């Protein structure tokens with residue numbers, strides 16, 4: 001890898017700062033220099049004249065399931081042979097890069113060692129894919145969410161702190177980066193959003209204790225207020241959904257805002273309502289009411305968390321029939337249209353905050369000297385129209401770790417469709 005100089009680009013640096021016209025030099029896998037205007041000498045570098053296009057950091061998805069194969073039901077997730085499953089998962093990894101996602105934090109693997117193997121193959125350069133934080137299967141309790149009564153299912157059903165501790169130790173031995181737990185479960189009754197808390201405090205504590213000892217992350221499906229509190233209390237770093245957070249839960253999240261991340265993961269209810277028909281999915285009245293209420297409640301919760309300075313990240317459970325892989329950047333549009341984020345704030349959540357989630361604060365998800373060169377050259381200005389990030393044809397170039405996944409054309413200016 002030699003040097004690449006991006007000239008004539010509008011830089012969105014990922015910090016939330018306004019775009020500026022500038023020049024960015026990449027050397028090896030790092031950003032060597034960033035300048036306003038054209039103050040960097042090209043020297044021997046390969047020059048990419050962006051023709052006014054936007055240069056921004058690659059995106060992070062905070063709740064990914066690369067091994068969910070756009071399934072119609074939870075029971076379908078592991079219905080393929082293991083051999084087919086692995087190949088399809090590798091295909092999804094490549095698809096993420098094609099769509100501008102250079103980092104994925106997993107919200108669970110469908111099989112125990114699948115994501116570890118995938119991550120290692122990507123890091124070895126054997127197959128294309130994003131940086132990946134590899135997860136366990138989701139760990140739930142008997143009768144909890146994800147206990148679908150099948151052997152070899154996508155969830156691991158455990159009861160009691162000893163069982164959780166054993167599973168986490170085995171997962172650490174196998175090389176996972178993150179433990180996924182499911183402390184809350186759908187409740188019963190007329191309220192479509194009713195949610196129980198299914199795991200006990202000592203079970204969550206056991207998982208967090210192993211995570212601390214072995215330097216792993218813990219991510220949790222936590223929709224009830226009590227599940228959110230249980231997670232914050234015990235040291236879970238990544239809270240998914242947080243739907244029914246009450247004031248006490250929000251206060252606890254705010255007090256730990258330098259440590260915790262929240263990802264609402266609304267792709268499933270939002271996708272069902274807005275794109276379900278397109279994918280041939282029918283929705284009964286109860287499910288529709290539940291999805292509508294979920295969107296309304298989560299939107300209000302996330303708007304509040306944003307105001308409190310809590311890191312809220314895109315990442316939306318993509319990998320289901322009506323919420324397929326590749327649509328991931330739709331989450332950023334939801335942040336703008338439903339949660340009150342500006343487009344630059346939504347980009348910051350998916351880039352700078354994403355880099356923090358991936359364990360590389362200040363080095364991933366930002367365009368600054370010394371950061372990893374994960375870069376997107378975008379035809380158009382996503383700070384004006386966040387939706388363009390959903391169109392892979394808008395990516396004129398995609399770079400991960402200093403290497404082009406998508407090479408820029410020789411005559412970029414002639415290729416651009418966005419007239420500004």
Ligand SMILES: [Zn+2]
Pocket residue numbers: 063065107265317
């Ligand atoms: Zn999920």
